[in-house]
Amino acid sequence: MQNTLLILGNGFDLECGLKSSFTEFFNACIKDKVSILKEYGDHKVEADGFWQALLYIYEWKYNQNDYNWFDIEDIIKNTLLNVFIENLNKKSFYEQAKYDIINDVNNDYNMRKVGMDEYIKSYCKPFIVRKCGYKNKFANYEEIKKDFAIDLLFQLKILENQFCKYMNGQLVKKEIIGGQSTFKKNEVYFSKAVKLLNNLVPMIKDKHGDMFISILNFNYTYPINNELKCKIINVHGQLCNKICSQNAICLDSNIIFGIDDTVISDSKDGIIKNDIKIFSKTYRTLLMSNNAQKILPSKGSKLVIKFFGHSLNKADYSYFQSIFDYYDIYNNSNVSLEFIYNGEERKNSSTERVYNLISDYGAKFTNKDQGKNLMHKLLLEKRISINSLAY
Numbered sequence: 001m002q003n004t005l006l007i008l009g010n011g012f013d014l015e016c017g018l019k020s021s022f023t024e025f026f027n028a029c030i031k032d033k034v035s036i037l038k039e040y041g042d043h044k045v046e047a048d049g050f051w052q053a054l055l056y057i058y059e060w061k062y063n064q065n066d067y068n069w070f071d072i073e074d075i076i077k078n079t080l081l082n083v084f085i086e087n088l089n090k091k092s093f094y095e096q097a098k099y100d101i102i103n104d105v106n107n108d109y110n111m112r113k114v115g116m117d118e119y120i121k122s123y124c125k126p127f128i129v130r131k132c133g134y135k136n137k138f139a140n141y142e143e144i145k146k147d148f149a150i151d152l153l154f155q156l157k158i159l160e161n162q163f164c165k166y167m168n169g170q171l172v173k174k175e176i177i178g179g180q181s182t183f184k185k186n187e188v189y190f191s192k193a194v195k196l197l198n199n200l201v202p203m204i205k206d207k208h209g210d211m212f213i214s215i216l217n218f219n220y221t222y223p224i225n226n227e228l229k230c231k232i233i234n235v236h237g238q239l240c241n242k243i244c245s246q247n248a249i250c251l252d253s254n255i256i257f258g259i260d261d262t263v264i265s266d267s268k269d270g271i272i273k274n275d276i277k278i279f280s281k282t283y284r285t286l287l288m289s290n291n292a293q294k295i296l297p298s299k300g301s302k303l304v305i306k307f308f309g310h311s312l313n314k315a316d317y318s319y320f321q322s323i324f325d326y327y328d329i330y331n332n333s334n335v336s337l338e339f340i341y342n343g344e345e346r347k348n349s350s351t352e353r354v355y356n357l358i359s360d361y362g363a364k365f366t367n368k369d370q371g372k373n374l375m376h377k378l379l380l381e382k383r384i385s386i387n388s389l390a391y
């Protein structure tokens, strides 16, 4: 008997025909749709919330056309580090704004030439002023800083809800039958998804006895149906199950854009990053709680951990590393890893990403020799493989 833990990234939904990349969301909902200055006389609407405006400026400034999930989470991370985290060379934006308020320094943020930093500062300073007024030396700036982080998190929720609405627009189709509008599931996506899942791990009911299949889905979709015998968890939350694509705004999604826990707990720079802890994806989910561990296959049996469609970027390392820890992949010869790429990806780039993931994990071992030896050991014991998707 061999259990499977299947890890799905955005490549899975893309393969099933969804326009679920961040670029597609950005192009459909932000680019050419919003503006940060209404006076252009065009048909754009004002950006909805801090993050939408910031992404708009980012694209405007850098003309980035190839956003992927890593980019947006990278933008979130860099913004939060700039706003909240002090280091030896640089005052945080929050501390700069506080200094300017206390010392009555006038800032003239030119919104026509606005860059990301200017925009962030032009958002931060008025927030503090609203809370405590000008020149207030004795305000509780630590409390206000916490409130500011909560505000930015609230603003992020707006972007997450916009994404939910965008995705649900693809998953549920409106049909008008006899003058009545009804909503139908996008059957093309669901049938492709079921087919692809069965291709990755045969899991039609009754085909196997007591084999155990779990899916950790990094997408926000829920691609399984009753036919399939498996358990699934949406690592970063799930789209709402309402027809939010028809409403002005989704109020109900629990999807999460955020920063990886390793960014916060990384103490190499000696800086404690408590201020941005609330943005941590692991902090915001309960993946490694007891509840989530119930869905993981048991440690004692043979297990293959399969990855498909995941770019294995650093932003998600902490999940993979907790899983590797949980199964003790160094010593546990029952566990093997299989990375599956589809035809469009190149084997070379997949290999490089796998190599980076494993060596970064090894570098965290207390026993440094074991850490260096990890990849070699996995190869030698034939417990790691990189294969192309077979149709």
Ligand SMILES: [Zn+2]
Pocket (backbone or CB within 6 Å): 161, 164, 165, 168, 239, 240, 241, 242, 244, 245, 250, 251, 252, 253
């Ligand atoms: Zn929704």
